[in-house]
Amino acid sequence: MLKADISLPLNALKKENILNAKRFNLGFSRICQKIHTKHFSYLIAQGEDLSTSIGIIAGKKKVKTAVKRNLCRRLNKEMFRHNKAKFTNTMLIVIVSQHADAATKEDLWCSINSFLAQYAQL
Template sequence: MYENPIEEHKNLVFPKKEKLKNKKLFEQLFSEGKSMSAFPIKLLYTKAVFDDDVSIKVGVVAPKKKFKTAVKRNRVKRLLREAYRINKPLVFNNIEGNYAFLFLYLSNKIPNYEEVEGAMKELLKTFLKKESHEKIDT
């Protein structure tokens, strides 16, 4: 993909400024956000305005109702973040505008990485198709 391994590494990081932390934005995602899913992941997203120079901010959720122990919830969230980090160039290179993403884990069992990454790729590709289609319509 890239000739320069340092340049490739810069694109595959998930820095603090790309993490979704704004409580109002979280609430907006649940109330007004659009959604799509590829089992076992659901993506909620909405257009947003950020103060910093980031085009996408991302949050991940593993429900306490399905994973009682913090160890299991953290494992699921770690897998979601890693799958996003690896596949984020799919979105960053092909999107216009600013978005807030929230990835929700839907299944009851702890996944393996391959399941999560496959669903993540499918979701990001579907998101790109849907958003580029909406730009053409408007």
């Protein structure tokens, strides 16, 4: 029986790139920049000892359906995966706002691209 090669691509997200509960506290204690868009708030923590990672907070009170919450998570993780080189030694915490509940996928992507444009200017 042949074994399949299950190695991840170079720009894939790994477990260490996703914040867990303990590392969220470290990220919140080191916040140095905040960027707000219509659908998301991005909290940026930077430091030499921080690993490149992302954490997403999508509360049930703000975004009612699980489908929409998961869409917000997936889109932000995809943005992070494609732009991981821009976020060296950075923890990115994303908070989903109430406006994301009624937004379409295209609106969410526009909001994410707006963040990337603002982040590039920093």
